[in-house]
Amino acid sequence: MTKIVVAVKYVPDATADRTFEADNTVDRENVDGLLSELDEYAVEQALQVVEAGDGEVTVLTVGPADASDAVRKALQMGADAGVHVEDDAIAGSDAFATSLVLAKAIEKLDYDLVFFGMGSTDAGMGVVPTLVAERLGLPAITFASEISVDGETVKIRRDGDAATQEIEATGKLVVSVTDQTGEARYPSFKGIMAAKKKPVEEWTLADLGVDAAEVGLDNAWTKVESTTPRPPRTAGEIVTDEGDGGTKLVEFLASKKFV
Amino acid sequence: MSEVLVLIDAPQGKVTKPSLELLTIARRIGEASAVVFGDADTSVLAEYGAEKIYTYADSAFAEYLVAPKAEALAALVAEKSPAAVLVPSTSEGKEIAARVALKSESGLITDAIDVAVDGGQVTTTQAAFAGNFTVAAQVTQGAPVIAVKPNSAAPEAAAGAGTVEAVSFDVPESAKQVKIVSSEARVSTGRPELTEAAIVVSGGRGTGGDFTEVEALADALGAAVGASRAAVDSGWKPHTFQVGQTGKTVSPQLYVANGISGAIQHRAGMQTSKTIVVVNKDEEAPIFEIADFGIVGDLFKVTPQLTEAIKARKG
Numbered sequence: 162m163t164k165i166v167v168a169v170k171y172v173p174d175a176t177a178d179r180t181f182e183a184d185n186t187v188d189r190e191n192v193d194g195l196l197s198e199l200d201e202y203a204v205e206q207a208l209q210v211v212e213a214g215d216g217e218v219t220v221l222t223v224g225p226a227d228a229s230d231a232v233r234k235a236l237q238m239g240a241d242a243g244v245h246v247e248d249d250a251i252a253g254s255d256a257f258a259t260s261l262v263l264a265k266a267i268e269k270l271d272y273d274l275v276f277f278g279m280g281s282t283d284a285g286m287g288v289v290p291t292l293v294a295e296r297l298g299l300p301a302i303t304f305a306s307e308i309s310v311d312g313e314t315v316k317i318r319r320d321g322d323a324a325t326q327e328i329e330a331t332g333k334l335v336v337s338v339t340d341q342t343g344e345a346r347y348p349s350f351k352g353i354m355a356a357k358k359k360p361v362e363e364w365t366l367a368d369l370g371v372d373a374a375e376v377g378l379d380n381a382w383t384k385v386e387s388t389t390p391r392p393p394r395t396a397g398e399i400v401t402d403e404g405d406g407g408t409k410l411v412e413f414l415a416s417k418k419f420v
Numbered sequence: 421m422s423e424v425l426v427l428i429d430a431p432q433g434k435v436t437k438p439s440l441e442l443l444t445i446a447r448r449i450g451e452a453s454a455v456v457f458g459d460a461d462t463s464v465l466a467e468y469g470a471e472k473i474y475t476y477a478d479s480a481f482a483e484y485l486v487a488p489k490a491e492a493l494a495a496l497v498a499e500k501s502p503a504a505v506l507v508p509s510t511s512e513g514k515e516i517a518a519r520v521a522l523k524s525e526s527g528l529i530t531d532a533i534d535v536a537v538d539g540g541q542v543t544t545t546q547a548a549f550a551g552n553f554t555v556a557a558q559v560t561q562g563a564p565v566i567a568v569k570p571n572s573a574a575p576e577a578a579a580g581a582g583t584v585e586a587v588s589f590d591v592p593e594s595a596k597q598v599k600i601v602s603s604e605a606r607v608s609t610g611r612p613e614l615t616e617a618a619i620v621v622s623g624g625r626g627t628g629g630d631f632t633e634v635e636a637l638a639d640a641l642g643a644a645v646g647a648s649r650a651a652v653d654s655g656w657k658p659h660t661f662q663v664g665q666t667g668k669t670v671s672p673q674l675y676v677a678n679g680i681s682g683a684i685q686h687r688a689g690m691q692t693s694k695t696i697v698v699v700n701k702d703e704e705a706p707i708f709e710i711a712d713f714g715i716v717g718d719l720f721k722v723t724p725q726l727t728e729a730i731k732a733r734k735g
Contacts, residue, residue, distance in 0.1 A: 179552070180553075181553065256518075256528065279666065292519075295518070296522070301515070322511075322606070323431050324605045325603070326602070327601045334598075382521075382525075382559065383528065384560045385556070386558055391547075391553060394691075397696075397708075397714060399714040399716060402721065406722035407715075407724070407725025408725060410713065410729075413712075414697070414730070417674075
C-alpha cells in the first residue's frame with residue numbers, strides 16, 4: 162500500500178498574456194488559471210505507481226479559491242482525494258513560505274511518498290520540492306525521468322547533464338517528476354463524473370498551526386523591485402527561398418559579423 | 421571586505437566557464453572564495469580572483485545526491501558569515517542553494533541573468549513568463565543566496581591569492597539516505613555546451629529526425645546543437661539537447677532555428693537570444709514573429725547551402 166501525496170499548483174495559462182500586478186506579484190485575476198501542465202506528469206506517475214500495486218493518491222494544493230480547479234482536474238484524472246489550503250494571508254508568499262504551508266499540510270496527511278512536478282510554469286524556480294524535503298527532513302530525488310516502486314524500494318532514473326543516474330531509496334521520500342516520464346492522461350467522462358463524489362478537504366493556516374506572520378508577501382525573504390515587459394522584438398526580414406535562401410542567410414550573418 | 425562564497429562546478433576536475441563567471445561576479449560584492457567538492461584545477465580559480473579555495477574531499481559528496489554538499493556549504497556559511505553565496509543555476513546548483521538558504525534563513529534568488537551591486541545592495545535580474553518580462557529583485561533576509569545562469573558575465577582574469585584550505589567535514593548520516601546506485605557519464609559531443617555557447621543551431625519536427633544538416637551547420641559555425649521538444653519527444657535527440665521551458669534556457673549571440681514552429685514551450689527557452697535566424701517551410705510558423713532574419717523554405721535545401729557558403733567564406 163503506497164500512499165502518495167501529489168502537490169500541485171494552480172497557475173495562469175501559459176498560452177495567455179500573463180502579467181504582473183502593481184505589487185509585482187503574478188496577476189492571477191485577469192488570466193484564466195489551470196493545473197500547471199508540469200504537475201500533470203506528477204499526477205500521472207503517482208496514478209501509475211498506485212495502479213501497478215496498491216495505494217492511494219491525495220492531491221494537495223495551496224492557493225486562492227480558484228485553485229480548487231487544479232485539485233478537481235487531478236481528481237478527474239484519477240486521484241482519490243484532495244486537500245486545498247486557502248487563506249488570504251498566504252497571498253504573495255515566496256518559495257520558503259509556500260514550502261512551509263505545504264510541509265505542514267503534508268505532515269497532517271498519512272503518506273509514504275510526495276510527488277511534485279519539476280517546476281511551476283509561472284514562477285518556475287523549481288526549488289519547492291527541495292525546500293519541502295528539507296523542512297520534512299526527507300531526501301529529495303529531483304528531476305526523475307523514470308519511476309517505479311518495487312515493494313519498499315523506489316527506483317528512479319535521472320537524466321542529468323553530466324550523467325544518467327540510477328537511484329534506489331527506501332522510506333519516506335520527496336520526488337520531482339519531469340515531462341520525460343511520459344504523457345499525462347486526459348480525464349475520461351467516467352473520471353469526470355467520479356471526481357464529483359471524491360472528498361476534498363479545505364484547510365486554513367489555523368488548521369495547520371502556521372502563523373500568518375510566517376507567510377505572505379510582506380514576510381517574503383526576497384523582494385521584487387520591478388517587473389518590466391521585454392520590448393517586443395522588432396520585425397525582422399522574412400524572405401521566401403527561391404533557390405538562394407542559404408546565400409541570403411550567409412549575407413545576413415556576414416552583415417552581423419557572425420561569419 | 422567580506423567574503424563571497426562561490427560554489428565551483430568542475431566535472432572531471434575541469435572548472436567550467438560559468439564557475440569563472442561566478443568568481444567575476446563575486447568580486448563585485450566582496451572577496452571571492454571558491455568552494456570545491458572533489459578535485460579541481462585550483463590554479464585557474466586563483467587566476468580568476470579566488471582569494472581562498474575551500475576544498476572538500478569526502479567520497480560521500482560523489483556517492484550521494486546533493487544533501488551532503490548542502491550540509492557542508494551551510495556549515496561553511498554559518499562559520500564565515502559571507503556577504504553572499506553564488507552557485508551555478510543548474511538543477512544541482514539550485515537544489516544545493518535551496519537547502520543552504522533554508523538552513524541559513526537567507527533569501528534565495530534563482531536563474532539570475534545579471535547581478536549588480538550598488539552601495540552594498542545586491543540586485544539581480546531574471547527573465548519571467550517565457551522571457552516576456554524582466555524582473556529585478558533583492559534578498560531582504562540574510563546573506564543573499566543567488567543561483568546565476570551561464571553567460572551572465574564575461575569571466576575576467578584577476579590574480580587572487582588562491583590559498584587552499586582543505587576542510588574536513590563529517591557528513592551526517594541523515595544526509596546519506598539516498599545513494600546513487602549507478603552513474604553513466606554522458607559522452608561529450610565535442611561541441612560547446614548548449615547553455616554556454618555563443619551560437620546555437622537547433623532542429624525541430626521539420627528535420628524529420630535527420631539532424632545531419634543541423635549538425636553540419638553547427639560545426640561550420642562552431643556552435644552547440646539544440647532541439648525542440650517535438651524532436652526530443654520523437655526520440656531524435658536526448659533530453660539534454662532540449663531548448664525550452666522544460667529543457668535548457670539559452671541566450672546566445674546567435675540562434676538558428678531549423679524546422680522549428682516556435683511553440684511557447686520552445687520560445688521560453690530561446691527568445692532572449694541576441695539574434696534569431698529561422699529556416700522553416702511553413703510561413704505561418706509563429707517562430708517567424710521573433711526572427712531577425714527568416715527564410716521560408718526547405719531546410720534540407722537552404723541549410724546545406726548556408727553551410728557551404730560559410731565554409732567558402734572561411735576558406
